Amino acid sequence: MPCGPKDRLMYQTALINNAKLFAVAPMMDWTDRHCRYFHRLLTREALLYTEMVVADAIIHGDVARHLDFDAVEHPLALQIGGSQSEKLVHAAKAGTQWGYREINLNVGCPSDRVQSGTFGACLMREPELVARCVAAMKDAVDIPITVKCRIGVDDQDARDALFRMTDAVFEKGCDALWVHARKAWLKGLSPKENRDVPPLDYPLVGQLKGAYPDHFIGINGGILTPETGTEILNINPAASLNGIMIGRAAYQNPAILAKVDELYGGCTLQKINLEQVCQAMMEYTGRHLKNGGRVHHVTRHMIGLFQGQPGARRYRQILSVDAAHADADERVIERAFAAVQDISHAA
Numbered sequence: 001m002p003c004g005p006k007d008r009l010m011y012q013t014a015l016i017n018n019a020k021l022f023a024v025a026p027m028m029d030w031t032d033r034h035c036r037y038f039h040r041l042l043t044r045e046a047l048l049y050t051e052m053v054v055a056d057a058i059i060h061g062d063v064a065r066h067l068d069f070d071a072v073e074h075p076l077a078l079q080i081g082g083s084q085s086e087k088l089v090h091a092a093k094a095g096t097q098w099g100y101r102e103i104n105l106n107v108g109c110p111s112d113r114v115q116s117g118t119f120g121a122c123l124m125r126e127p128e129l130v131a132r133c134v135a136a137m138k139d140a141v142d143i144p145i146t147v148k149c150r151i152g153v154d155d156q157d158a159r160d161a162l163f164r165m166t167d168a169v170f171e172k173g174c175d176a177l178w179v180h181a182r183k184a185w186l187k188g189l190s191p192k193e194n195r196d197v198p199p200l201d202y203p204l205v206g207q208l209k210g211a212y213p214d215h216f217i218g219i220n221g222g223i224l225t226p227e228t229g230t231e232i233l234n235i236n237p238a239a240s241l242n243g244i245m246i247g248r249a250a251y252q253n254p255a256i257l258a259k260v261d262e263l264y265g266g267c268t269l270q271k272i273n274l275e276q277v278c279q280a281m282m283e284y285t286g287r288h289l290k291n292g293g294r295v296h297h298v299t300r301h302m303i304g305l306f307q308g309q310p311g312a313r314r315y316r317q318i319l320s321v322d323a324a325h326a327d328a329d330e331r332v333i334e335r336a337f338a339a340v341q342d343i344s345h346a347a
């Protein structure tokens with residue numbers, strides 16, 4: 001199967017062909033446009049997600065700052081936050097006009113800021129409201145509308161909460177559901193703790209897929225590599241899940257993305273060459289500097305590229321310390337890469 005940008009029907013096509021999709025999770029402050037450009041050099045196939053953008057920020061804020069991206073980032077989804085359907089419709093229309101391929105609604109973020117605005121994970125208690133938002137966006141735009149949710153919050157019965165949410169949104173035409181397979185505890189845990197402390201329940205998401213064989217359901221949470229992802233897809237041997245989404249491991253150890261196209265794309269691509277990736281990132285960073293940006297905006301996302309390899313420490317040091325100097329330019333990437341080469345040749 002040829003690799004290449006996915007189209008608007010990608011979720012239906014994946015279901016029909018029983019193809020498995022791979023996504024890099026939306027992560028605030030991490031998956032900005034520089035990060036996504038970098039990730040795209042490592043995988044042609046993965047779906048990429050923006051950080052969550054609240055609908056109000058699109059309505060009242062600097063739209064270009066929130067929504068701009070480079071066409072090479074496709075297939076790219078815009079994740080939005082909110083719970084007022086008219087605001088979400090405004091944001092979904094803006095995202096569609098801007099060229100995104102999908103609008104994803106955040107029903108999983110547990111931060112205080114998000115709770116006070118009645119969106120994110122606390123919406124797990126309001127499946128009908130979420131479904132109405134999905135329906136309104138489906139009516140307004142013709143790109144996929146998807147939801148990313150938890151399996152429940154606080155003392156909810158996870159099975160009941162997850163199945164009720166799923167039922168409600170699929171009934172209104174939601175194109176795909178990405179499930180972070182743990183609850184969010186809204187009282188007493190920080191957002192960071194809420195990504196680790198509540199236990200993962202992959203079998204529950206597997207059971208959910210068994211109940212919705214004709215709908216796209218992807219799984220997220222605690223998956224460390226694309227390879228282990230292929231095992232988790234079959235957590236319910238009777239009904240295999242449709243996609244894997246990885247967040248932190250992809251950010252902290254981005255070289256794992258170089259396996260995605262082979263494992264999920266169904267095609268053999270030429271091996272990803274990290275020297276070429278660094279070279280391309282130098283060119284990108286040079287352009288960013290010319291547009292008034294700072295080297296550090298880009299290089300901070302590349303710090304984990306050689307994780308676990310000889311020279312990784314020196315590479316990290318150059319990219320985090322030297323790149324932060326006011327007069328740093330893109331050649332800092334060349335120096336960091338050369339340090340890895342020197343140390344690995346000497347090892």
Ligand SMILES: Cc1cc2nc3c(=O)[nH]c(=O)nc-3n(C[C@H](O)[C@H](O)[C@H](O)COP(=O)(O)O)c2cc1C
Pocket residue numbers: 025026027028029030051052079106107108109148180195220221222223245246247248249
């Ligand atoms: C720094 C950071 C920021 C995050 N921001 C978002 C966000 O904006 N929207 C969202 O749906 N999830 C967000 N998440 C949660 C991830 O998308 C993902 O669900 C979670 O990290 C679990 O997946 P993982 O174990 O593969 O990292 C964030 C996670 C991290 C680490």
